[in-house]
Amino acid sequence: MTPTESHRDDVGAKIGMWLFIFTELLLFGGLFIVYAVYRYKNPVAFHFAAEELNRGMGILNTILLLISSATVAMSLTAVQLNERGKSLILISITLMLGVLFLVNKYIEWGDKWGHGIYPGSEKLLELGHGEVLFFGLYFAMTGLHALHIVIGLLILTIALFRVKRNRITSSDYVLLENGGLYWHMVDIVWIFLFPLFYLIV
Amino acid sequence: MSSENHSCQSNYLTFKGKYAGVWGWLFSTDHKRIGILYLYSILSFFIAGAFLGLLMKLELIAPGSTIMRAQTYNGFFTLHGITMIFLIVIPGIPAVFGNFFLPLLIGARDVAFPRLNLLSWWIYILGALVALSSQFLGSDPPDTGWTFYAPYSFRTGTNMLPAVLGAFILGFSSILTGLNFIVTIHRLRAPGMTWLRMPLFPWSLYGTAWIQLLATPIIGITLLMVVAERTLKIGFFDPTLGGDPVLYQHLFWIYSHPAVYIMILPAMGIISELLPAFARKPIFGYKAIVVSTLLIAFIGYFVWGHHMFTAGMSGTAQFAFSFLTFLVAIPSAVKVFNWLATLYKGSIHIQTPFLWAASFLFVFMIGGMSGLVLGALATNVHLHDTAFVVAHFHFIVFGGVGYAFMAGIHYWFPKMFGRMYDSGWANTGWGLFFSGFLTLYFPMFILGMKGMPRRYFDYLPEFHGLNVISSLGAMLMLFGLAIVLINLMRAARRGAAAPDNPWGALTLEWTVPSPPPVANFIDIPTIVTHPYDYSILQPKDLSK
Amino acid sequence: MNSNHSLPRIRYSTYLWVLAVLLALTLISVLITYMDLGRFTILGALSIATGKSFLVLWHYMHLKHENRFYLAMIALVLLVFVAVLVFTFLDYGLK
Numbered sequence: 001m002t003p004t005e006s007h008r009d010d011v012g013a014k015i016g017m018w019l020f021i022f023t024e025l026l027l028f029g030g031l032f033i034v035y036a037v038y039r040y041k042n043p044v045a046f047h048f049a050a051e052e053l054n055r056g057m058g059i060l061n062t063i064l065l066l067i068s069s070a071t072v073a074m075s076l077t078a079v080q081l082n083e084r085g086k087s088l089i090l091i092s093i094t095l096m097l098g099v100l101f102l103v104n105k106y107i108e109w110g111d112k113w114g115h116g117i118y119p120g121s122e123k124l125l126e127l128g129h130g131e132v133l134f135f136g137l138y139f140a141m142t143g144l145h146a147l148h149i150v151i152g153l154l155i156l157t158i159a160l161f162r163v164k165r166n167r168i169t170s171s172d173y174v175l176l177e178n179g180g181l182y183w184h185m186v187d188i189v190w191i192f193l194f195p196l197f198y199l200i201v
Numbered sequence: 202m203s204s205e206n207h208s209c210q211s212n213y214l215t216f217k218g219k220y221a222g223v224w225g226w227l228f229s230t231d232h233k234r235i236g237i238l239y240l241y242s243i244l245s246f247f248i249a250g251a252f253l254g255l256l257m258k259l260e261l262i263a264p265g266s267t268i269m270r271a272q273t274y275n276g277f278f279t280l281h282g283i284t285m286i287f288l289i290v291i292p293g294i295p296a297v298f299g300n301f302f303l304p305l306l307i308g309a310r311d312v313a314f315p316r317l318n319l320l321s322w323w324i325y326i327l328g329a330l331v332a333l334s335s336q337f338l339g340s341d342p343p344d345t346g347w348t349f350y351a352p353y354s355f356r357t358g359t360n361m362l363p364a365v366l367g368a369f370i371l372g373f374s375s376i377l378t379g380l381n382f383i384v385t386i387h388r389l390r391a392p393g394m395t396w397l398r399m400p401l402f403p404w405s406l407y408g409t410a411w412i413q414l415l416a417t418p419i420i421g422i423t424l425l426m427v428v429a430e431r432t433l434k435i436g437f438f439d440p441t442l443g444g445d446p447v448l449y450q451h452l453f454w455i456y457s458h459p460a461v462y463i464m465i466l467p468a469m470g471i472i473s474e475l476l477p478a479f480a481r482k483p484i485f486g487y488k489a490i491v492v493s494t495l496l497i498a499f500i501g502y503f504v505w506g507h508h509m510f511t512a513g514m515s516g517t518a519q520f521a522f523s524f525l526t527f528l529v530a531i532p533s534a535v536k537v538f539n540w541l542a543t544l545y546k547g548s549i550h551i552q553t554p555f556l557w558a559a560s561f562l563f564v565f566m567i568g569g570m571s572g573l574v575l576g577a578l579a580t581n582v583h584l585h586d587t588a589f590v591v592a593h594f595h596f597i598v599f600g601g602v603g604y605a606f607m608a609g610i611h612y613w614f615p616k617m618f619g620r621m622y623d624s625g626w627a628n629t630g631w632g633l634f635f636s637g638f639l640t641l642y643f644p645m646f647i648l649g650m651k652g653m654p655r656r657y658f659d660y661l662p663e664f665h666g667l668n669v670i671s672s673l674g675a676m677l678m679l680f681g682l683a684i685v686l687i688n689l690m691r692a693a694r695r696g697a698a699a700p701d702n703p704w705g706a707l708t709l710e711w712t713v714p715s716p717p718p719v720a721n722f723i724d725i726p727t728i729v730t731h732p733y734d735y736s737i738l739q740p741k742d743l744s745k
Numbered sequence: 746m747n748s749n750h751s752l753p754r755i756r757y758s759t760y761l762w763v764l765a766v767l768l769a770l771t772l773i774s775v776l777i778t779y780m781d782l783g784r785f786t787i788l789g790a791l792s793i794a795t796g797k798s799f800l801v802l803w804h805y806m807h808l809k810h811e812n813r814f815y816l817a818m819i820a821l822v823l824l825v826f827v828a829v830l831v832f833t834f835l836d837y838g839l840k
């Protein structure tokens with residue numbers, strides 16, 4: 001242990017989180033490039049495949065995530081104002097909305113599975129190349145996104161406990177701020193996934 | 202920090218922290234110890250990778266099957282590539298010298314996130330073990346080459362998954378190191394060290410770190426797609442499912458061309474650090490070098506298509522990628538001219554680090570020029586996938602990174618270990634290595650032009666003569682390498698004590714004791730001058 | 746170098762207003778899919794998504810209050826990504 005470890009630098013931590021967010025966005029960026037190329041090559045198949053998705057579910061999940069982004073942002077204001085109880089409630093709401101999102105996703109995926117549509121399935125292979133690619137991308141991108149929701153939930157759960165134990169306070173809240181940044185990043189990815197899979201038909 | 206003065210003063214090698222013995226190294230968050238951990242791990246992998254290379258060269262010493270079967274050869278060039286690229290030259294200089302010297306060069310006590318730094322090393326080791334496990338687990342070793350091209354990478358019956366996943370994990374380590382360095386450079390420069398007073402090695406690490414950050418995620422997701430392709434038959438790159446294998450090549454090279462700059466920029470940084478110290482002159486065109494570093498990092502992102510000229514791209518894309526490839530050569534050439542101008546009329550001290558740096562310039566120029574031959578569309582079609590390409594990138598990657606690494610280790614060794622090496626043996630090793638290197642790779646240019654393809658264990662009889670020369674060169678080079686490494690290993694344990702500043706260099710790492718104390722600086726220095734002000738300050742020559 | 750908490754306090758109501766706009770934009774993006782925009786469908790959907798992302802970045806991720814350095818970094822990342830996409834389509838779009 002070097003004597004440097006106690007050094008506290010919130011701005012450094014925040015820049016670090018932003019840089020990490022860039023790598024996450026570019027991780028999805030690779031998939032967006034694949035999506036763009038295959039949509040360009042298979043416009044008709046993508047059109048019909050998108051109609052198979054449950055649009056209501058997509059809209060609901062979008063609303064859930066947008067609200068959760070607002071609540072996590074507000075929880076930071078609550079911490080700044082030393083309103084600990086309010087902050088705990090707001091973070092908890094965020095966590096609940098995140099879990100609800102995952103439940104919906106589970107139902108949605110389960111529904112597709114029930115109809116025999118999953119990577120490598122017989123039915124999908126019968127449908128044709130464009131559909132294989134569309135659903136391949138659908139499962140990969142929403143799956144990776146769901147994984148990021150889980151990571152975001154973990155970070156925010158840690159933040160919740162730290163607020164509870166008074167280790168995130170109005171003078172030291174960079175962990176919650178960074179957790180919030182991560183959560184908003186997950187939201188932004190969904191903001192693009194939603195129209196690309198559910199709306200553009 | 203007066204209460205901690207004791208721990209600040211004891212040097213990082215002998216310091217006793219929370220953990221004893223080897224655990225004090227494996228769990229140390231001290232950037233210097235982490236740098237040494239990387240040094241030992243990377244050198245071990247390098248020796249293994251070089252040995253594989255030697256075996257391949259022995260196979261090629263005569264036509265037909267000499268010492269191995271075709272499939273063994275396929276496994277060897279794959280493992281050689283994965284080891285050398287992902288385990289050595291990509292992390293290489295930033296992980297070893299960046300970790301050890303970035304904080305020292307900018308006047309900081311450590312990197313911005315010391316624990317994350319240790320985690321990066323652990324992830325590196327994990328990724329390396331997973332990648333290497335592909336050799337021992339399951340069926341045959343991977344045989345795709347380090348590029349994992351689709352669709353073969355998910356069709357081959359060999360043990361691809363661990364290799365691909367290992368490369369994915371190693372990407373994380375690379376990203377976290379880059380992230381750490383960017384924040385370190387933004388936040389922890391000593392007072393008075395403005396951006397334009399920062400030494401050039403940190404500058405090159407900064408440019409590199411941005412590439413690590415912005416390019417690595419693309420290979421990460423691409424490798425995951427290959428994994429999904431193999432395990433779930435998801436269809437991304439499989440033509441029988443509608444996927445496009447050429448898209449895999451795009452994604453792969455969107456990372457892997459910038460990765461060439463992850464390798465070469467820090468190498469250039471070391472050279473820029475070294476030449477002024479041994480020419481006793483300020484670096485020529487400091488700002489031009491900084492700008493060219495950033496330009497290389499940026500333009501280098503958009504030249505990936507030059508690896509795909511024969512893959513059936515559109516004519517416009519071929520033209521654009523060829524044009525940009527020529528464009529990115531300009532900032533590299535700017536650096537070479539700056540280095541030469543730095544040497545011009547300098548009082549050059551020909552010592553081991555300088556010999557490595559000077560030979561770097563030589564091989565780097567040959568590598569760069571042959572790169573232009575490959576970047577031009579017409580000649581590329583003729584030379585694509587021939588031994589010429591292998592010669593080119595060994596001149597750039599091995600010649601660039603390897604020589605700069607050697608220059609760096611001979612330059613900083615006294616600081617890292619507090620001991621001097623025997624310069625007679627070091628110079629002998631260099632001479633043998635350098636001659637062996639040229640004998641090994643130069644004939645491959647000619648072989649390639651005559652049409653000998655790469656990645657084959659066999660060749661037509663007419664290529665025999667040059668292959669014999671090349672294989673003998675490999676032996677000579679490895680003999681030189683052995684002398685260099687044994688000399689250093691002996692010096693690390695029994696060398697004479699090194700002075701604080703054996704080369705009379707001016708950057709900050711030479712102002713602290715050798716080896717440096719745990720906290721690097723007793724008081725963080727305040728910077729008032731340019732890093733290479735050899736004209737103002739003439740330190741007495743301590744090199745005798 | 747102590748700038749450990751630089752973020753100003755932002756009112757709850759600001760966040761809620763932004764939420765309202767985001768939800769409204771979501772509604773619009775759903776509604777316009779019922780109109781036949783032809784080849785502008787993708788463009789429309791993506792521009793609304795871009796607008797929403799900007800609001801999240803600007804308000805929720807506090808770019809409005811942060812040092813311009815963050816904005817510059819994001820611009821760089823965006824530029825690199827868009828340029829990569831454009832170069833990829835130099836191949837696919839013109840084959």
Ligand SMILES: [Cu+2]
Nearest residue numbers: 458461505508
């Ligand atoms: Cu390249």
